[in-house]
Amino acid sequence: MGKIVVCGAGGLGREIIGLLERMNSDSRWEIVGFSDASASGGRTIRGYPVMSEEDLLSFDEPIDAVIGVGFPASREKIFRKFSQNPHIRFPATVSPDSHVARGVELQEGTLITGLCSVSPDxxxxxxxxxxxxxAIGHDARIGDFSVVMAFSLIAGNVNIGSGVxxxxxSIITQGLDVGANAEIxxxxxxxxxxxxxxxxxxxxARAI
Ligand SMILES: CC(C)(COP(=O)(O)OP(=O)(O)OC[C@H]1O[C@@H](n2cnc3c(N)ncnc32)[C@H](O)[C@@H]1OP(=O)(O)O)[C@@H](O)C(=O)NCCC(=O)NCCS
Structure with missing residues (x-):
């Protein structure tokens, strides 16, 4: 059984622990808990321990990690920090109640939570x-570490840069380009x- 940890013990982190529990009916993982920058000795959340980032950085056996924070820059920081440890992998994680069509490309650390629809290609x-x-329309592209918050629609052929x-x-209508690090x-x-x-x-939408 492989181990898995959620990086970030805030609100999103707690949602992700619940997602992992739902995905774990076949006991594929030992859910070891959270890592968090503000871990203090012995803290637990819902019975799971919160380890410090230093403890996770020095982990010396294979472990999967899911990034449990919701802002692009923080997601990138966590990914880069823990990628220094070759034992830590960031598998793409997809909630079983989301629909991901054929031909969709996912990368390391991609996370799709509940009730999303991702169209072909x-x-x-x-x-x-x-x-x-x-809802993500056909042929849309979303760059590294970008975040789409709940109930947003990204129409077909939209091209979103990294860190957005x-x-x-929100709604982004079809075929538009959204530059890197934009905030919608x-x-x-x-x-x-x-x-x-x-x-x-x-x-x-207007620029402010
Ligand atoms: C993009 C965002 C981070 C901007 O935040 P900010 O820069 O801190 O902006 P402020 O809260 O200081 O507001 C600045 C002004 O914009 C207005 N404003 C902020 N967000 C707005 C919005 N979404 N639509 C319209 N006006 C908005 C504020 O009323 C304020 O106007 P004022 O100066 O006339 O009082 C924030 O608006 C946002 O949308 N965050 C994402 C929230 C989200 O989706 N969370 C996830 C839930 S699942």
Whole structure:
């Protein structure tokens, strides 16, 4: 039985532990608990221990890790930090109640939580998070460590760069390019291309 750990013991981390428990009816993993930057001796959450990042960094046997934080820069930081330890792997993780079509590309650390629909020939980069109830249209591309918060729709042929935050309940209409590190505020309807690093707000979304 392989071991698995959730990196991050905040709200998303606790959601992910629940997801792993649901996926573990065949006892494929020993869920060892959490790692967290603010671990303090003996802390447990829902009966699982919270180890320090240093403890996980020095782990000396194979372990799978799931990134349990919700912001792009933090996801990248965790991925890079723990990738220094060759025992730690970041498998793509997909909730069994999400639908992922044929021809979808997933990378290390991609995480798809519950009730998402991912259409054919979508590409999701390293560490991408689809955070529940998302619809991703055919041929869309989402770059490394970008995060799509709950109830957002990314239409077909959209190209999202790396490090992008798509806030909850947003819509990005078909064929648009969204530049790296852009922030799409919750509830946006994006109808034009978005520049690198832009912060977009409203319907129709405008840069602010
Ligand atoms: C992108 C985001 C991080 C911007 O946050 P911020 O830079 O801290 O912005 P602030 O909260 O300081 O607000 C700045 C202004 O924008 C407005 N604003 C903030 N978010 C807004 C939104 N989504 N739509 C419209 N206006 C918004 C605020 O009312 C404020 O206006 P004011 O200056 O007139 O008072 C935030 O809007 C957001 O959408 N975060 C994602 C939240 C999310 O999806 N969480 C996940 C849940 S599953």
């Amino acid at each position: 979508v590409s999701l980069g390293r560490g991408v998070l689809l955070n529940g109830y998302n 935050l798509v806030g909850a309940g 505020c919750s509830g946006c309807v994006v109808v034009r291309d978005v520049k690198d690093g832009a912060k977009m707000m409203g319907n129709p």
